[in-house]
Amino acid sequence: MSRTASRALLILLVAAATSPVEAAGVREFVSSDWSTQIVRFLTLQDASVRFALIGSVLLGLSCGLLGSFIVVRKMALMGDALSHAVLPGVAIGFLWNMTKDPLAILIGATIAGLLGTFLVSAISRTTRLKEDAALGLVLATFFAIGICLVTMIQRLPTGNKSGLDKFLFGQAAALSAEDITLMALVTTIAVVMVVAFYKELLASSFDPGFSRSIGLPTRWIHHGLMLLLTASVVIALQAVGVVLVSAMLITPASAAYLLTDRLHRLVVMAAAFGVGAGMAGAFLSFVGPSLPTGPLMVIGASALFSAAFLFGPRHGVVARWMLRRRGAARTQRENTLKSMFHVMEATQFRTEGVTLHDLAIRRRETIDDAQRLGRDLVRHGLATLSGDALYFTPPGRKRAGEIVRNHRLWELYLTQSANIAADHVHEDAEKIEHILGESVVRDLERRLGYATFDPHGRAIPSARAIHGGDARREGGNGTGK
Amino acid sequence: MNAMIPAFDAHAVLVAPWTENLSLFGWIAAMGFAVTGACGLVGNYLMLRRMALMGDAVSHSVLPGLVAAFLVTSSRGTLPMFAGALAAGGFTTIAIESIHKLTRVKQDAAIGITFSTLFAIGVVMTSLYAGQVDLDADCVLYGEIAFVPLEPMINLGGLVLGPVPFVRMAAVLLMVGLLIAAFYKELLVSAFDPGLARSLGTNPTLMHYGLMAALSVVVVSAFESVGAILVVAMLILPGATASLLSTRLSRVHLLSLVHAAISSWLGVTLGVWLDCSIAAAMVVAGALLFALIWIVSPNEGLVARWRRRRTPALPSAMSSNSSPVSELK
Numbered sequence: 168m169s170r171t172a173s174r175a176l177l178i179l180l181v182a183a184a185t186s187p188v189e190a191a192g193v194r195e196f197v198s199s200d201w202s203t204q205i206v207r208f209l210t211l212q213d214a215s216v217r218f219a220l221i222g223s224v225l226l227g228l229s230c231g232l233l234g235s236f237i238v239v240r241k242m243a244l245m246g247d248a249l250s251h252a253v254l255p256g257v258a259i260g261f262l263w264n265m266t267k268d269p270l271a272i273l274i275g276a277t278i279a280g281l282l283g284t285f286l287v288s289a290i291s292r293t294t295r296l297k298e299d300a301a302l303g304l305v306l307a308t309f310f311a312i313g314i315c316l317v318t319m320i321q322r323l324p325t326g327n328k329s330g331l332d333k334f335l336f337g338q339a340a341a342l343s344a345e346d347i348t349l350m351a352l353v354t355t356i357a358v359v360m361v362v363a364f365y366k367e368l369l370a371s372s373f374d375p376g377f378s379r380s381i382g383l384p385t386r387w388i389h390h391g392l393m394l395l396l397t398a399s400v401v402i403a404l405q406a407v408g409v410v411l412v413s414a415m416l417i418t419p420a421s422a423a424y425l426l427t428d429r430l431h432r433l434v435v436m437a438a439a440f441g442v443g444a445g446m447a448g449a450f451l452s453f454v455g456p457s458l459p460t461g462p463l464m465v466i467g468a469s470a471l472f473s474a475a476f477l478f479g480p481r482h483g484v485v486a487r488w489m490l491r492r493r494g495a496a497r498t499q500r501e502n503t504l505k506s507m508f509h510v511m512e513a514t515q516f517r518t519e520g521v522t523l524h525d526l527a528i529r530r531r532e533t534i535d536d537a538q539r540l541g542r543d544l545v546r547h548g549l550a551t552l553s554g555d556a557l558y559f560t561p562p563g564r565k566r567a568g569e570i571v572r573n574h575r576l577w578e579l580y581l582t583q584s585a586n587i588a589a590d591h592v593h594e595d596a597e598k599i600e601h602i603l604g605e606s607v608v609r610d611l612e613r614r615l616g617y618a619t620f621d622p623h624g625r626a627i628p629s630a631r632a633i634h635g636g637d638a639r640r641e642g643g644n645g646t647g648k
Numbered sequence: 649m650n651a652m653i654p655a656f657d658a659h660a661v662l663v664a665p666w667t668e669n670l671s672l673f674g675w676i677a678a679m680g681f682a683v684t685g686a687c688g689l690v691g692n693y694l695m696l697r698r699m700a701l702m703g704d705a706v707s708h709s710v711l712p713g714l715v716a717a718f719l720v721t722s723s724r725g726t727l728p729m730f731a732g733a734l735a736a737g738g739f740t741t742i743a744i745e746s747i748h749k750l751t752r753v754k755q756d757a758a759i760g761i762t763f764s765t766l767f768a769i770g771v772v773m774t775s776l777y778a779g780q781v782d783l784d785a786d787c788v789l790y791g792e793i794a795f796v797p798l799e800p801m802i803n804l805g806g807l808v809l810g811p812v813p814f815v816r817m818a819a820v821l822l823m824v825g826l827l828i829a830a831f832y833k834e835l836l837v838s839a840f841d842p843g844l845a846r847s848l849g850t851n852p853t854l855m856h857y858g859l860m861a862a863l864s865v866v867v868v869s870a871f872e873s874v875g876a877i878l879v880v881a882m883l884i885l886p887g888a889t890a891s892l893l894s895t896r897l898s899r900v901h902l903l904s905l906v907h908a909a910i911s912s913w914l915g916v917t918l919g920v921w922l923d924c925s926i927a928a929a930m931v932v933a934g935a936l937l938f939a940l941i942w943i944v945s946p947n948e949g950l951v952a953r954w955r956r957r958r959t960p961a962l963p964s965a966m967s968s969n970s971s972p973v974s975e976l977k
Contacts, residue, residue: 244701303881318928
């Protein structure tokens with residue numbers, strides 16, 4: 168993944184370095200209608216557009232990349248605390264020489280962010296306060312200190328034009344060439360570190376105990392990750408703002424988390440989502456010039472998350488709903504097969520087919536219902552319907568035998584191994600019969616000594632009977648006794 | 649840099665706000681107490697239920713509710729604002745629950761996603777309708793408690809009750825206090841032992857949503873004066889400080905009110921001295937109080953812990969009960 172990512176990054180770096188700087192910081196857009204704005208954005212005429220675009224790509228990349236680690240480590244709100252905690256650092260970095268020197272701000276903010284995360288862990292380690300309370304406490308307190316400092320700076324004669332208020336909600340168009348250089352530097356370091364220590368990050372994220380036992384310095388990995396995270400929050404500040412930068416960490420990574428199970432894919436997708444959301448935010452904020460960039464980026468990221476939430480192929484709500492419906496339909500078919508088996512068992516397998524009438528009586532349903540269920544079986548190739556009688560197809564017969572066997576084996580298992588009374592085991596077996604796999608069944612059979620009868624005295628179809636398709640002989644013998 | 653911190657003028661900072669300027673700073677301090685007190689009382693229960701960050705979430709996500717209510721009714725009346733905030737608060741709670749229950753996204757990430765989205769929508773709405781909505785983006789973040797006294801006073805039969813926002817906030821504080829007094833036993837049991845509460849006939853879902861409703865009302869009435877983020881501190885700081893001093897819930901309630909009073913007085917002093925946002929100064933003052941108690945608290949304080957560790961006869965029971973936050977879990 169990251170080789171391509173870093174190559175793309177290098178290209179961006181070069182692009183950033185070679186971009187003309189004479190128009191840096193231009194914010195006085197000529198007010199014009201939105202179509203010309205779109206054209207101006209897409210043709211990248213203005214340096215500020217180029218800066219805004221490169222900046223949002225860089226921040227989306229680094230936030231998505233590092234955000235995926237905080238999401239899988241379940242410290243999503245640490246990002247939130249961190250992003251608010253950097254504000255006093257930003258103000259102090261500004262006070263260093265009363266200009267918006269990106270490096271001074273980066274250093275100040277990194278120190279403040281690390282102090283914040285240290286305080287969160289110190290408070291929750293040494294007091295009864297829970298982690299969430301400690302997070303909220305540190306977050307809001309640091310933010311308040313930052314607000315005090317910012318309002319004090321704005322009172323100063325030079326402070327009014329400080330542009331510090333842009334740090335609250337972000338304005339990508341205010342990015343300067345130095346900002347971009349710093350962003351590119353931090354993003355490069357983040358990408359390189361993640362690639363270099365991918366294995367360590369993977370192990371310590373998912374199994375801290377294991378990684379400690381093989382001698383990984385998990386504590387240092389954590390601190391290193393926090394440092395990178397703080398740096399990437401800081402470079403994102405100017406474009407996204409203090410308040411919403413945590414969303415750029417959490418949301419793209421959570422969207423990716425819904426779409427894949429592999430960490431390397433998660434990281435790449437999160438970075439891609441971050442870049443997409445960043446570009447969308449920069450674009451929209453340029454088209455409507457009075458809009459702050461940060462909220463628009465966040466809304467873009469949230470749109471991606473909602474799409475993944477609803478339509479994700481495995482973890483999406485729609486997919487899960489359909490899966491549940493398919494599961495319910497399959498359970499219903501299997502219950503019909505079981506009822507057919509029961510009807511045939513009652514006649515000791517002397518008949519080949521099961522009439523809809525008998526099936527309806529067995530299931531205590533109307534003939535119409537039985538017909539509907541039968542048609543469903545036919546549609547899935549589990550039975551054939553001729554006249555008003557249903558006949559098993561070979562797969563249908565096999566599945567029916569399996570379900571009945573699962574049911575009776577489980578009942579026997581519960582009565583023998585769990586000491587549950589024989590009249591209490593049916594309900595549980597009704598559920599588990601659809602789920603038991605072959606290997607579990609083998610295990611159950613072995614544990615139960617290849618028993619042939621369930622607690623109610625009915626025969627358990629054997630593997631040979633099921634796979635040989637000869638339920639009649641085995642079952643017939645059983646019920647005969 | 650030195651120009652930023654004004655010289656400490658003892659009269660102007662310590663005396664003047666409470667004598668010649670009492671009509672201004674008195675109301676600010678009273679408002680600060682009402683906000684911090686109401687938030688602190690509700691916050692106690694949030695912390696007991698490990699939902700402290702729900703306060704963060706709800707405080708951010710009431711913004712779109714407020715703007716929408718304003719745009720629909722084009723009035724800033726109390727009722728539409730409360731209705732909008734309650735709707736937004738309810739939506740937040742449901743959205744967080746469903747993201748976290750329906751998918752494998754963890755609750756903390758679900759909180760982060762939901763509130764940042766709603767807050768972003770709210771900010772974009774305020775920017776789009778900047779001409780019509782009387783909320784500016786910075787005010788949304790940290791409020792402006794100093795504007796409170798500018799409102800007209802409410803007179804009740806010749807008795808001056810105070811400026812409108814203060815009366816509203818005081819009513820909220822009173823309501824929260826009365827609700828806690830009325831349902832103290834239920835709240836106590838359901839916070840510590842939900843199973844027992846259910847067996848005693850308390851509906852835990854009802855309790856949860858009731859608490860969320862109270863939270864939304866408190867947050868929205870505090871919104872104007874302290875904004876979306878500082879309110880989180882007001883929710884957590886009083887209870888956090890109080891719980892370092894006592895383990896009895898009733899005493900924790902009283903102590904958080906005391907914390908609210910001290911921090912609003914100290915906050916006004918700090919704000920006057922440094923000439924900065926008074927709401928933020930109140931939070932800083934509250935945090936200083938917390939830091940002080942954290943160090944010197946007789947049972948839980950850092951000094952007490954350190955001394956306990958030096959006497960090996962008494963094994964420290966406190967050090968083992970909370971898991972280190974920095975551990976990667």
